[in-house]
Structure formats: structure tokens, C-alpha cells
Amino acid sequence: MKLHVKAPAKINLTLDVLHKRSDGYHELEMVMTTVDLADRLELTLLEEDRIIVHSESRFVPSGERNLAYQAADMLKRELNIRKGVEISIEKHIPVAAGLAGGSSDAAAVLRGLNKLWNLRLSLHELAEIGAKIGSDVPFCVYGGTALAKGRGEIITPLPPPPSCWVILAKLPIGVSTAEVYENLSLDKIEHPNTEIMVEAIKNNDYFTMCQNVGNVLENVTLMRYPEVADIKEDMLRFGADAALMSGSGPTVYALARHDSRMHRIYNGLRGFCRQVYAVRILGKGEEWGDS
Numbered sequence: 001m002k003l004h005v006k007a008p009a010k011i012n013l014t015l016d017v018l019h020k021r022s023d024g025y026h027e028l029e030m031v032m033t034t035v036d037l038a039d040r041l042e043l044t045l046l047e048e049d050r051i052i053v054h055s056e057s058r059f060v061p062s063g064e065r066n067l068a069y070q071a072a073d074m075l076k077r078e079l080n081i082r083k084g085v086e087i088s089i090e091k092h093i094p095v096a097a098g099l100a101g102g103s104s105d106a107a108a109v110l111r112g113l114n115k116l117w118n119l120r121l122s123l124h125e126l127a128e129i130g131a132k133i134g135s136d137v138p139f140c141v142y143g144g145t146a147l148a149k150g151r152g153e154i155i156t157p158l159p160p161p162p163s164c165w166v167i168l169a170k171l172p173i174g175v176s177t178a179e180v181y182e183n184l185s186l187d188k189i190e191h192p193n194t195e196i197m198v199e200a201i202k203n204n205d206y207f208t209m210c211q212n213v214g215n216v217l218e219n220v221t222l223m224r225y226p227e228v229a230d231i232k233e234d235m236l237r238f239g240a241d242a243a244l245m246s247g248s249g250p251t252v253y254a255l256a257r258h259d260s261r262m263h264r265i266y267n268g269l270r271g272f273c274r275q276v277y278a279v280r281i282l283g284k285g286e287e288w289g290d291s
């Protein structure tokens, strides 16, 4: 028995850090949404008690270090399952890019195995198990658009944001999320207004959404890699309605409402950045296209 699962990338419309916690994590408030750039996973049921993960991408770790492996393993241990699975990952989301690619693969495995192993767990239960793998996994279990709090695992679903193009640009730099959080100066933060962003989404107000994107991790990564700041500047010069870094970076994205503006930004960036993608916001959860 085989199952195909889609694992979409996420972008941060906002990312705010409130304080550093005693467990070493940062208390967050952020608005995230999934976009139509996705990995594809094939899950094959194994009767033997074994997890196999492979991918043709040379950037993805094999075996136990892969978050998809960790998701299957966590589910087996939590529920004492004796079945196995072979997971094949077709990687499309750039790795270590701020787009939660690994977390989304893990979430897709949780959703997929819920069906393949006939577990009947709710999304809430899958998200709770996902939180033990990584902070972004619970959001990826739900997909769509959400306000995330805590270390990222407390999820409040939101309606889809106003429809628009998202042009993503990823320079060939791999960023360590832990290092970015470590280098954040909490006293120098300019906080985005999460409440206004949530209202803008609820009111389907594209321009208020564009005016209020903000990510406090941006300064850390942009200071370290000025070439990422240059790409963001270029996006605005080519006519983006908004431009922002996603997660801990280095991917930056531009928002554009009209096709002509999207083409101008996409073609302008393609001249000097190899990994550029023009995609739509997926917005709604449960649009994974699993089969």
C-alpha cells in the first residue's frame, strides 16, 4: 500500500520574539502561511518493523538525522506501533532556507502515517507529537494560515490571507536557526504589530497586510549576509508591495498582487539569483493534495 503526501513550504508574514525563556527557547508570536512550493513524499507500508528514508537530494540527511525519519520513529514510539514504512522524499523546497522544509516533511509523514497505519489521531494530537520533533512541525501539521505562539507550537488557525503572488529568492547560503536566535539582541528589537496583521488577514485587507510584514530575526541574518539585504532592496526596486525575510533566512520573499509585477520581480531577480520561485499563497489548511 502506497500514499503520496504533499509537504508545502511556509513563509512568515510576521515573526516577533517576546523574551528568552528559561529552557533556552525564545517566546514567539508569529503569523505564518503555506505557499505552493512543496516537497512530495511517497510512503510505502512495510509489514516489517523498520523505517527507511531516502531522497535524491544531496542536501538532505539520510537515516535518523532526517526529520521525516524522526517523525515516523516518534509516532512508533508514542503509540507502540510495530509496523514499518519506506519514505521517499522528492525535494523541491530549498534546504536550511527559513521555509521549514524539513519540518513540513516531518508533518507530512505524521499526516500520511495516520492514514497508512490507520491511527485515527486528530490534527491536534499529531501536532502535539510533532512539537517533540521541532518548533515548526505543529504549524506544518495544520498548514494553511495561523498565529503561532509559545516556542511556535501553540497554533490558532486563521482564514487565508488576501490572494497574491509570492516571489521567493534563496541565495546559496545555509543559515543555522540556533545561531540566528543566539545572535539576536533582545534590547534592540523593533517589534512587528501581530494584532494588526491578524486583523488585516481577517478583513482580507491586502495593503494593510503588506504594510505590516515584519521579522525581528531579519537584522541578524541581513547584517551577517549583506547580499541578502541587497536582494530585498532589489525586490522593492522591482515593484514589490512588500519584501521580507522568512524565518531565520536566508530566503527573502516579495509580495505582488498583479501578474505583470510578479513577472518584473521574477525576471529581475533571475539575472543574479539561481533559486527564484514565483508561487501562490495556499492560505487554507487541508489543501495538501494527499492521495
Ligand SMILES: C[C@](O)(CO)[C@H](O)COP(=O)(O)OP(=O)(O)OC[C@H]1O[C@@H](n2ccc(N)nc2=O)[C@H](O)[C@@H]1O
Pocket (backbone or CB within 6 Å): 012, 015, 024, 025, 026, 027, 028, 098, 100, 103, 133, 134, 135, 136, 137, 150, 151, 152, 177, 178, 179, 181, 247, 248
Ligand atoms: C525560525 C522559525 O522557523 C520560525 O518559524 C522557527 O522558530 C524555528 O523552528 P525550528 O527550525 O523547527 O526550530 P527547532 O528545531 O525547534 O529549534 C532549533 C533551534 O532554534 C532555537 N529556537 C527555536 C525556536 C524558538 N522558539 N526559540 C529558539 O530559540 C533554539 O536554539 C533551537 O535549538
Ligand SMILES: Nc1ncnc2c1ncn2[C@@H]1O[C@H](COP(=O)(O)OP(=O)(O)OP(=O)(O)O)[C@@H](O)[C@H]1O
Pocket (backbone or CB within 6 Å): 059, 060, 061, 065, 066, 067, 068, 089, 094, 095, 096, 097, 098, 099, 100, 101, 102, 103, 105, 106, 136, 177, 247, 248, 249
Ligand atoms: N527532510 C529534510 N529536509 C530538509 N532538511 C532536513 C530534513 N531532515 C533533516 N534536515 C536537516 O534540517 C536542517 C534544517 O533544514 P530545513 O530545510 O528544515 O531548514 P529551515 O527551512 O531553515 O527550517 P526552519 O524554517 O524550520 O528553521 C538542515 O540542516 C538539514 O540537514
